[in-house]
Amino acid sequence: MKIKKFTAASMQEAALLIRKELGNDAVILNSKKIKKRKWFGLINKPAVEVIAVLDQDFPKKKTPQKEAEPEQTLKTPVSSPKIEERTYPPQFPQPHEPGDFSVYQSVLPEPLRKTEKLLQDSGIKESTKTNALKKLLRCSVETGGLTEENVIGKLEDILCDTLPSADKWQEPIHSKYIVLFGSTGAGKTTTLAKLAAISMLEKQKKIAFITTDTYRIAAVEQLKTYAELLQAPLEVCYTKEEFEKAKELFTEYDHVFIDTAGRNFKEQRFIDELKETIPFESSIQSFLVLSATAKYEDMKHIVKRFSSVPVNQFIFTKIDETASLGSVFNILSESKMGVGFITNGQNVPEDIQTVSPLDFVRMLCR
Ligand SMILES: Nc1nc2c(ncn2[C@@H]2O[C@H](COP(=O)(O)OP(=O)(O)OP(=O)(O)O)[C@@H](O)[C@H]2O)c(=O)[nH]1
Numbered sequence: 001m002k003i004k005k006f007t008a009a010s011m012q013e014a015a016l017l018i019r020k021e022l023g024n025d026a027v028i029l030n031s032k033k034i035k036k037r038k039w040f041g042l043i044n045k046p047a048v049e050v051i052a053v054l055d056q057d058f059p060k061k062k063t064p065q066k067e068a069e070p071e072q073t074l075k076t077p078v079s080s081p082k083i084e085e086r087t088y089p090p091q092f093p094q095p096h097e098p099g100d101f102s103v104y105q106s107v108l109p110e111p112l113r114k115t116e117k118l119l120q121d122s123g124i125k126e127s128t129k130t131n132a133l134k135k136l137l138r139c140s141v142e143t144g145g146l147t148e149e150n151v152i153g154k155l156e157d158i159l160c161d162t163l164p165s166a167d168k169w170q171e172p173i174h175s176k177y178i179v180l181f182g183s184t185g186a187g188k189t190t191t192l193a194k195l196a197a198i199s200m201l202e203k204q205k206k207i208a209f210i211t212t213d214t215y216r217i218a219a220v221e222q223l224k225t226y227a228e229l230l231q232a233p234l235e236v237c238y239t240k241e242e243f244e245k246a247k248e249l250f251t252e253y254d255h256v257f258i259d260t261a262g263r264n265f266k267e268q269r270f271i272d273e274l275k276e277t278i279p280f281e282s283s284i285q286s287f288l289v290l291s292a293t294a295k296y297e298d299m300k301h302i303v304k305r306f307s308s309v310p311v312n313q314f315i316f317t318k319i320d321e322t323a324s325l326g327s328v329f330n331i332l333s334e335s336k337m338g339v340g341f342i343t344n345g346q347n348v349p350e351d352i353q354t355v356s357p358l359d360f361v362r363m364l365c366r
């Protein structure tokens with residue numbers, strides 16, 4: 001494949017240059033009007049800058065009737081002086097094809113360069129970034145160029161399409177038992193307190209707490225403080241039997257918020273321990289709590305471990321502590337689960353909210 005930039009006084013002149021150098025099969029990838037500086041910058045002459053590509057490896061047309069129609073309108077007839085600016089190579093890499101995108105990266109229009117940087121800085125996976133840029137580049141060529149404003153809107157749509165569908169997000173608290181699990185210090189207890197406080201103060205629900213976190217001495221005290229503030233009962237359970245007894249105690253309650261110990265869930269035995277204490281059944285709404293500051297590979301490991309536990313949704317905490325949501329995006333794009341809540345601060349109960357896929361993508365692109 002040959003890609004070359006041509007500068008000429010007019011499109012007609014550029015077309016002749018392209019034909020001479022790359023031949024009749026060359027196609028124009030991009031063109032723009034520029035001012036050519038002459039005489040040490042004293043004279044600015046209007047000119048055009050054209051990027052043309054010749055790819056001998058592009059497969060030849062197979063069925064002329066089928067392909068002729070869209071291609072002929074898209075492919076620039078280089079031999080003709082009437083070159084249209086809205087053109088792209090007929091074999092432009094499809095978003096789902098691996099293709100050699102690096103070739104096109106060198107000719108990305110300015111708004112897309114910025115987008116590339118944004119995606120790069122966010123930490124989203126290389127394959128997601130490349131696919132999104134291919135789609136944007138295609139859209140840019142088809143529409144005669146995307147502006148900086150509409151490129152973000154388009155990017156948001158593209159990224160949303162790779163996330164679990166909107167109906168899997170924002171599920172309100174609806175079950176009697178709400179359980180949160182996740183890594184050490186992810187924010188489980190704080191988030192549980194936020195959810196409990198909202199249920200009680202805003203929804204006027206009768207609430208109670210159970211904790212199975214008997215691992216850390218301070219853990220019970222931490223939840224007890226919240227329970228006392230909300231004047232709600234708390235039961236500490238070491239075994240499944242004690243858990244069943246606590247459930248009986250709380251038959252009159254609307255919601256029972258269950259805290260669990262943060263463990264290194266990369267180890268299977270801690271998952272097994274969790275399953276031994278908590279009887280997972282349909283009346284339990286469960287959330288996997290992950291800190292948005294965690295590394296993608298580590299989160300991926302935990303999510304994989306939790307595949308044997310019936311988890312309903314994610315909760316991503318500490319959104320306020322990170323500048324890049326790419327790792328969260330990567331986890332979500334690989335998952336079938338949506339986001340129940342995100343938390344963005346230590347204040348109970350204020351710093352918690354629900355998000356739609358679009359809200360989340362907007363946060364990523366901000
Ligand atoms: N900045 C910020 N801090 C948070 C957020 N959520 C929780 N925290 C803080 O994170 C720390 C740990 O929170 P906990 O709720 O104790 O975490 P945990 O998952 O229960 O911890 P273990 O029970 O020890 O596994 C506390 O200092 C919280 O105030 C959040 O959304 N943003």
Ligand SMILES: [Mg+2]
Nearest residue numbers: 188189219262
């Ligand atoms: Mg805790």
